[in-house]
Amino acid sequence: MAEGDGATADIQGLIPRTASGPDVSLEELQLAVRNHSLPLEALRYDLTPVGMHYLLIHWDIPQVDVDSWRLEVGGSVQKRRTLTLDDLKRMPRVSAQVTLECAGNGRARFSPRPISQPWLFEAVGNAEWTGTPLRHLLEASGPFASAVDVVFTGLDRGVQGGIEQDYERSLSVAEAGRDEVLLAYEMNGQPLTPQHGFPLRLVVPGWYGMTHVKWLRSITLVDAPFRGYQQEPAYHLASSDEDPGVPVTRILPRSLMVPPGIPDFMSRIRYLSPGDYTLQGRAWSGHGAISHVQVSIDGGKTWDDAELGSAAAEFAWRSWRYEWHAEAGEHELCCRAADAAGNVQPLTTTWNAQGMCNNAVQRVKVVVGTGVVPVQPPAGA
């Protein structure tokens, strides 16, 4: 797990720079055109179809030959193991719907904007993940009592913050042993696609996306807290470059709506005719069940309760709906979620140096007028 000597030419420091203005550089655009978020109308699907689920890939998508691929389990354990994909498929099989969200979701709405993948508010997806509980594999390996962290290493390798590295993240032994943590080899009933981590990825329900290591090649128990780049300094809520900050872990509550009406190509402003509409969307939190969702049709001045649908699983998003009588004029629609742990989605969040966890409310501009064909939001959900 030793990280290689850093390549030093033309690469940035440990902590992201901050943009001087709201506009996005061509450097950031390179990331924006590679990675992609959920098209908001795809909130209509209970399970996000392949190709619409958000993707954040730090370096290149590895090419994996599944016949030669192996998962190595080692480090501070009594029994080191080398497993094939078939070995893993012979272990207990579990499926669960889990909503994944990038920790940097909302980054491009911060001002000044930390320079990294410039997400707006849509880096999310909800999928059914199938695999084997990590707990069984850990127990069968016999961790020594001295082990404190479990390190997950992917096959993806690159340079970040001046450090050449494999993608690596860790969990505490206790967190890794949660019943829900999966080594997943299927997504929505199909083998993982290359971009989602084929042949095997980690799924840690409730945590932000950086934790769900893709293209897993090894699981290593270690006796000292893991401090690889993606664990520290990356993915921390820090007030400045000097502040070490606190680690990003579980997903804060967020709600998003399917924008009603039809969009303008460039501005994405929505157009619709006066009348009755059902606003629909999803809400999720990694800290507890969604307890309520509220909708505002006046840009956040006043709020009204939405009707909650059922959640398919503890860590899957929950649907909501709200009946709206749209009157002529320009409106700003918002929604906000709260969870059972008492977290409420805020109108604005505190700026932080890496642009993490910006769960400020979504704002959808709509123009209600005549001369526009009425369009109902999609039914279902």
Add this chain to the structure above:
Amino acid sequence: MAEGDGATADIQGLIPRTASGPDVSLEELQLAVRNHSLPLEALRYDLTPVGMHYLLIHWDIPQVDVDSWRLEVGGSVQKRRTLTLDDLKRMPRVSAQVTLECAGNGRARFSPRPISQPWLFEAVGNAEWTGTPLRHLLEASGPFASAVDVVFTGLDRGVQGGIEQDYERSLSVAEAGRDEVLLAYEMNGQPLTPQHGFPLRLVVPGWYGMTHVKWLRSITLVDAPFRGYQQEPAYHLASSDEDPGVPVTRILPRSLMVPPGIPDFMSRIRYLSPGDYTLQGRAWSGHGAISHVQVSIDGGKTWDDAELGSAAAEFAWRSWRYEWHAEAGEHELCCRAADAAGNVQPLTTTWNAQGMCNNAVQRVKVVVGTGVVPVQPPAGA
């Protein structure tokens, strides 16, 4: 096919504006995070997997109930028809590999940059499309001799250039009758995904992506040249907002390479150790077979022939490879393609007001040095 009254508030004019600087506005970013291009390492796959093929969706992805969906064939024909998807599947079935590319690919490399979807150079994909030849359906409908254009209308609706509209494009009767033109209901052996046009889309091999109308709902023969927004003024090579310009049609030659080595997260600069590498990539053109590909390792000063692989089909991309001895230092790798019609990919293209057809050569910055683990480009291709 009459277009609705235009909504007029907060929407732009007919022709895209031009950006005052190189940076991308949050408005453009909204498009960049919705749509996505091919991750360059995915050039390794003969067939682009679902979720990696480029996508450009003008408005929202429609939700289609296939049981109530119908294709209407009408206008200047002897026999109007209404077809179900099963009706189309009972007609002759053909599969073909076709490379699709967005006409706006390369737009964000123009200076000044026309404001629209800010593509760099990767808005491409190669898929196997399965469907029924359009020709049979047209012949069975008995077009009147007066018909000049065939208009294809999608279920996607929105506002663009101040005009509320369905997505509509046309082909001349002669072009629509080409053997290769397909009404496609499968992509890579699976039903079309929602984002690629489920349940039916047009595939016009050789033409840029705007022609391949998704979510088809009607095919209408008309006796006068079609002039809907997406046909005119959109998708024209024009020197200014006042110049009507000439229509964009077939794909100009382009080649792209799989960047060697490993990337830096932000800059995407590539790092590798000195040694022997096989550079690999793809080349394609809608004007004729790829006749040669050349590679430059000095930023376009000198060029050397690459070795061409076979093309799977007339309108599919062709693989190429080039053996490169990487010496320490910084290099700029380029590739350029030429086709049998005599078109050669240029170092720079002429600016145009809509940012169309920028097939200037790709430039890949690499740093070859020690302290960097050698990484071979993926094998295969």
